[in-house]
Amino acid sequence: MVAPVGSRLVSTLITGAAGMIGRKLAAQLPQPDLVLHDVVPFDGATAVSDLSAPGEAEKLVASRPEVIFHLAAVVSGEAEADFEKGYRVNLDGTRRLFEAIRKESYRPRVVFASSIAVFGAPFPPAIGDEFLNAPLTSYGTQKAIDELLLSDYSRRGFFDGVGIRLPTICVRPGKPNKAASGFFSGIIREPLSGQEAVLPVPETVRHWFASPRAAIGFLIHASRIKTESLGARRNLSMPGVSATVGEQIAALKKVAGEKTAKLIRREPDPTIMRIVEGWPQNFDAKRALELGFRADASFEEIIRIHVADELEKTPEPGRALG
Amino acid sequence: MVAPVGSRLVSTLITGAAGMIGRKLAAQLPQPDLVLHDVVPFDGATAVSDLSAPGEAEKLVASRPEVIFHLAAVVSGEAEADFEKGYRVNLDGTRRLFEAIRKESYRPRVVFASSIAVFGAPFPPAIGDEFLNAPLTSYGTQKAIDELLLSDYSRRGFFDGVGIRLPTICVRPGKPNKAASGFFSGIIREPLSGQEAVLPVPETVRHWFASPRAAIGFLIHASRIKTESLGARRNLSMPGVSATVGEQIAALKKVAGEKTAKLIRREPDPTIMRIVEGWPQNFDAKRALELGFRADASFEEIIRIHVADELEKTPEPGRALG
Numbered sequence: 001m002v003a004p005v006g007s008r009l010v011s012t013l014i015t016g017a018a019g020m021i022g023r024k025l026a027a028q029l030p031q032p033d034l035v036l037h038d039v040v041p042f043d044g045a046t047a048v049s050d051l052s053a054p055g056e057a058e059k060l061v062a063s064r065p066e067v068i069f070h071l072a073a074v075v076s077g078e079a080e081a082d083f084e085k086g087y088r089v090n091l092d093g094t095r096r097l098f099e100a101i102r103k104e105s106y107r108p109r110v111v112f113a114s115s116i117a118v119f120g121a122p123f124p125p126a127i128g129d130e131f132l133n134a135p136l137t138s139y140g141t142q143k144a145i146d147e148l149l150l151s152d153y154s155r156r157g158f159f160d161g162v163g164i165r166l167p168t169i170c171v172r173p174g175k176p177n178k179a180a181s182g183f184f185s186g187i188i189r190e191p192l193s194g195q196e197a198v199l200p201v202p203e204t205v206r207h208w209f210a211s212p213r214a215a216i217g218f219l220i221h222a223s224r225i226k227t228e229s230l231g232a233r234r235n236l237s238m239p240g241v242s243a244t245v246g247e248q249i250a251a252l253k254k255v256a257g258e259k260t261a262k263l264i265r266r267e268p269d270p271t272i273m274r275i276v277e278g279w280p281q282n283f284d285a286k287r288a289l290e291l292g293f294r295a296d297a298s299f300e301e302i303i304r305i306h307v308a309d310e311l312e313k314t315p316e317p318g319r320a321l322g
Numbered sequence: 323m324v325a326p327v328g329s330r331l332v333s334t335l336i337t338g339a340a341g342m343i344g345r346k347l348a349a350q351l352p353q354p355d356l357v358l359h360d361v362v363p364f365d366g367a368t369a370v371s372d373l374s375a376p377g378e379a380e381k382l383v384a385s386r387p388e389v390i391f392h393l394a395a396v397v398s399g400e401a402e403a404d405f406e407k408g409y410r411v412n413l414d415g416t417r418r419l420f421e422a423i424r425k426e427s428y429r430p431r432v433v434f435a436s437s438i439a440v441f442g443a444p445f446p447p448a449i450g451d452e453f454l455n456a457p458l459t460s461y462g463t464q465k466a467i468d469e470l471l472l473s474d475y476s477r478r479g480f481f482d483g484v485g486i487r488l489p490t491i492c493v494r495p496g497k498p499n500k501a502a503s504g505f506f507s508g509i510i511r512e513p514l515s516g517q518e519a520v521l522p523v524p525e526t527v528r529h530w531f532a533s534p535r536a537a538i539g540f541l542i543h544a545s546r547i548k549t550e551s552l553g554a555r556r557n558l559s560m561p562g563v564s565a566t567v568g569e570q571i572a573a574l575k576k577v578a579g580e581k582t583a584k585l586i587r588r589e590p591d592p593t594i595m596r597i598v599e600g601w602p603q604n605f606d607a608k609r610a611l612e613l614g615f616r617a618d619a620s621f622e623e624i625i626r627i628h629v630a631d632e633l634e635k636t637p638e639p640g641r642a643l644g
Binding site: 083120124129130131132133134135136138141144145148149151152155156232233 | 451454455460467
C-alpha cells in the first residue's frame, strides 16, 4: 500500500481500479500492497465491494490511505439510461467515500476524476476556468455535484482534494463500444489494426482530447501538487488537444499513411451529431497549466502514444512510424 | 389549495412557509386551502413535518400541487456551524422532495429559492450569467447542488423547475439577528425605529440587495413564466440593487433625515469584514431581466418599501417620507 512520492512512500487507494485508466494508473504505482478497489472482481483486485452500499466506504478508508484516487463511476451512457443507478453510484457512492474520510478524521489527498461533461453548450470559443457548470447529462450533473462536495470538504479541512476534468481519452484501447464518443477513438484505432471504422459526423466537428498516458500523468501530478494556491476552487479543467475530425484524420495519414486512413467509412448519423453538438470543443486551461499539468503536444503525438503503448507495447513515446 | 394564475387557479404548496419570505408569499396567494408547510408549527400552517425524514416529501406531493415553492432551508450560519444538519436539510431534504415529485409522475412547476451564496470570490466587476459556482460556505454548496439537481430533473421531464438566486433581502423586518449580513438591514431598520445600530464594516463595502416585496415578485413571476427559452439552464441570478454602505446611509438620510442616520454607530469588526469580503457585490442579471424579472429601482426605494410595508402597513410602494 505504498507509492513513491519524491523520496518517500505514501499509502494509496484506487477506486474504479478495474477500468482502463485505473489499470494504467496502478501499473505506474507498482508497489505490492497498493489497494485496488472496484465493484467488479478483476485480475489484481485487492478489494471488491459496492462503494454506494452502507458501511463499505468506511472499510476502505479504515487503513487511512494517504492518497485516494477516486475513479469509480457509472459511465455517461449508463447514467443516462438508468437514472437511479447513476445517482446511486456517481453521487451517493462518492458522498459515502467523502463521508467515510470525514469520519475517519485524517486528511488524505483525494484525487477525483471529473469530466468535461460538467460543461454543456452553448460555449465560448474556449472554455475558461470561470465558466459555469451547466451539464446536459445526468452523468455530468453527478460529476459537477461531486466537484462541489470535494471543494466544500476540502475547505472544511476533512481532506485535501483535487478534482481534475479529464478530456475525452483518445485513443481508447480495446474493442469498439457503443458510446456516442466511441468513433473519436475508433477512426484511429481500427484503421491502425487494419479494420474498417465508421465516422458518423462531418470532419468539421471539433473536440478535446488527451491520451491515456497524459491522463495518468494528470492523476499522478494531482496527487503530488501543493494545494495551497488552489484556494477554495479545487476543480481544474485539464489541458488537452483541440482537434477537428479532419485534423485527426490528417494526423493518422501522417503517422500511418493514406491507405490506412482510407479504412474510415463516412456514414452520417444525425443522432450522434446532435449529441456531439452539446460537447465541449476547446478549453483555455490556464490554472492547470500554471500548476504544471501537461497535455499531449499534438493529435499526432496522441496517435504515436497509442502505437507505442498498445500496438508495440514499448514504454517510450514519440517513435516515428509513417 | 388554489392560487390565481392569470384567469385560472392552480394548486400550490409552499415549503419553509414559516419564514419571512414564506409568510409574505402566502399573503399574496390568499386562497383558503393553499398548503403551507414547515418543520416548525406556525400560525396558518397546514402541514408540519421534516422534509428530510423518509416518506414525508411523498405525503406532501401526494395531492399533486401544480406549483411548488421550495423555500425550506437551514440558513447560512447554521449550515456552517452544523455540517450534518446543513447537508441533511438543504441537500437531502431538497433531493427527497425532487424524488417524491419524480415518483409521483406528474410535472409541476417547481420554484426553488436559491441564493447568491452559490458564488464565491474572486469576482469580476459584475457577475454574469455564465460565471462559475464556487461557493465559500456549506450553505452555498448545498444550494449549488440543489440547482444542479433542479436542472437535471427538469431536463429529464420530472418537473418544470426554475431556480432563482435571491439577492440579500433588505430591509429584513423583525429583530436584529447574529447573521454576519444582519447589519445591512440593521443600519436601516433600527434607526427608522429610533434605535441605535452598529456598522461593523467601512462605508466602501458594496453588496447586492432586493426588498422583500421584490423577492416575492420574483417568486410569483418564476411560477408563471414560460420555461421553453430557459433550455437546460434553469437557474437565474435575480436582478437587484448594487449599493455601498455609504449609499445605503445616503438613502436613509434622504428618506428619514440626518438625525436618523446619526443613530448608526461605527464599530469595525475584522471578522465580519473578512466574511463580507467573500460575498458578491454586483451582478449583470441579463437573462432574468430578459425574462421580465424586475428589481427595486434604487436603495432609496428599498427603504421606502420597508417603511410602507412594515412601519405604516400600507400596501402601496414609493410614498415619500423624508
